[in-house]
Amino acid sequence: MSSPACQLDPVQAKIFSMETDIQQILCQLASTLVDQQRASVLVSPQADGEGYWFGGGNVAKDSQGAYWLCGRYRNHGDSRTGTGAGERGLELAVFRADTPLGPWQKELSFTKDDLGVNGQEVVSIEGSALRVRDDLVELFVSTEKAQRYPDEIEHFQKPGTGCWEIDVMTASSVHELKASNLRSVVGCGDPAALHVKDPVAFDVPGGNGDTALIFCSHPYTWASSNTGLAVRAAGQDEFSLQTLQLLGRGAAWDVAATRVTDCMPVPALGRLADMPAISLYFYDGAECLRSLDENPAAVSRPRGYSCEELGGLACGFDRQFPSLRRLSTMEPMFVSPEGTGCSRYVSTLVSGEGILATWQQSQPDLSQPLVGNFVELERVAEILGA
Numbered sequence: 001m002s003s004p005a006c007q008l009d010p011v012q013a014k015i016f017s018m019e020t021d022i023q024q025i026l027c028q029l030a031s032t033l034v035d036q037q038r039a040s041v042l043v044s045p046q047a048d049g050e051g052y053w054f055g056g057g058n059v060a061k062d063s064q065g066a067y068w069l070c071g072r073y074r075n076h077g078d079s080r081t082g083t084g085a086g087e088r089g090l091e092l093a094v095f096r097a098d099t100p101l102g103p104w105q106k107e108l109s110f111t112k113d114d115l116g117v118n119g120q121e122v123v124s125i126e127g128s129a130l131r132v133r134d135d136l137v138e139l140f141v142s143t144e145k146a147q148r149y150p151d152e153i154e155h156f157q158k159p160g161t162g163c164w165e166i167d168v169m170t171a172s173s174v175h176e177l178k179a180s181n182l183r184s185v186v187g188c189g190d191p192a193a194l195h196v197k198d199p200v201a202f203d204v205p206g207g208n209g210d211t212a213l214i215f216c217s218h219p220y221t222w223a224s225s226n227t228g229l230a231v232r233a234a235g236q237d238e239f240s241l242q243t244l245q246l247l248g249r250g251a252a253w254d255v256a257a258t259r260v261t262d263c264m265p266v267p268a269l270g271r272l273a274d275m276p277a278i279s280l281y282f283y284d285g286a287e288c289l290r291s292l293d294e295n296p297a298a299v300s301r302p303r304g305y306s307c308e309e310l311g312g313l314a315c316g317f318d319r320q321f322p323s324l325r326r327l328s329t330m331e332p333m334f335v336s337p338e339g340t341g342c343s344r345y346v347s348t349l350v351s352g353e354g355i356l357a358t359w360q361q362s363q364p365d366l367s368q369p370l371v372g373n374f375v376e377l378e379r380v381a382e383i384l385g386a
Helices: 010-015 020-035 151-156 375-381
Strands: 040-043 054-057 059-061 067-074 091-098 105-111 124-132 137-145 164-173 183-186 195-202 211-218 225-231 239-243 257-265 278-286 310-317 341-352 354-359 368-375
Touching: 020 278, 020 310, 020 368, 020 375, 040 067, 054 354, 054 368, 059 341, 067 124, 091 124, 091 137, 091 183, 137 195, 151 375, 164 211, 183 211, 195 257, 211 257, 278 341, 354 375, 368 375
Parallel strands: 124 195, 164 195, 225 257, 257 341, 310 341
Antiparallel strands: 040 368, 054 067, 059 067, 067 091, 091 105, 124 137, 137 164, 164 183, 195 211, 211 225, 225 239, 257 278, 278 310, 341 354, 354 368
16 A cells, blocks of 8 residues: 555644644654764774764664664675675674663674575675564564566666665574574565665554564665565564555655654653654655765755765654654754764664664764664653653
8 A cells, every 4th residue: 555645633733733843842852862962882883984884773672671783784885886896785783782872792793695595695785673572583684685687677787786675584582593594575576666675673653563664765777765665464474565655755855865764652741642642753865866066156065865864854643654744854854963964774762761862973084883872761751841
């Protein structure tokens, strides 16, 4: 199904009216979480320099109180000449900590050789998503596999490249996760969404135990970045594609890319206590695919481009999922004060103690470590007007 038109009842209409400050409260909460100045480095990349980063995953908490973090190490590599020209996405790693901000200890590591399904060669590792429950752990991972493009578009394929797909491995605990039981979850033969990557897994907001899997897709030309949604019904194993346009590309700063990276349920506190449940959706946006030379007379600003995206925000009523509304319409909301301004792959974890936000943040040397900020529940309640 595609995203339904958003029909607002009187209460909802008031929330999204410019006469109310609910939108400002939601934006203040998000900006307090993704605070560029208060962020601390959680996991560093393998080198300090352009093209090196760690991230594209999330943090989960188990029933024993331990925190688990997944992500991939990316080293310099250029898809324009084939990812074989560099190491690019070379390792999927899982870390453990006793506190939200670490220190983090690596517990699991998967290489490109480990992550091939049915003997397929993996060219690069991209985003991942970890779900931890009492009796089931799922680790979703996207990889670029050495596959040929469909015949009608094969002449568009660059040397050394393949197609992105999403796989999953399952176990009863994190330490029991093994790449040997990987199975395919989402792939797409449609040339308009040939490459599928960057999974985000969570319970369908306001649902009955169904699982939502948000993902990023690119056409065969890599001309844009879009957000899709697949859903797995409770008790089932397979995901069903719902839409390839969960949140369409924007009109200004995010016209080239819109990649949703997180769904965060907003605590029902203060001004939101008696309102329909709302979730925030963090996304990566970009104005162009390559870095552009600025006109000297133009306003100097980060524009965002492939691998150096900026951060945006949307929201939605849980009972109307998957209908979303942009909150960062004319300009990005999250920009690093250093490097290219890149601030992307935001992920959050809401707990009884507070909210942890993690993201990749550009540095003066142009590397992108995974950084994080933890906001205690008392501060969250204060922002929400409790």
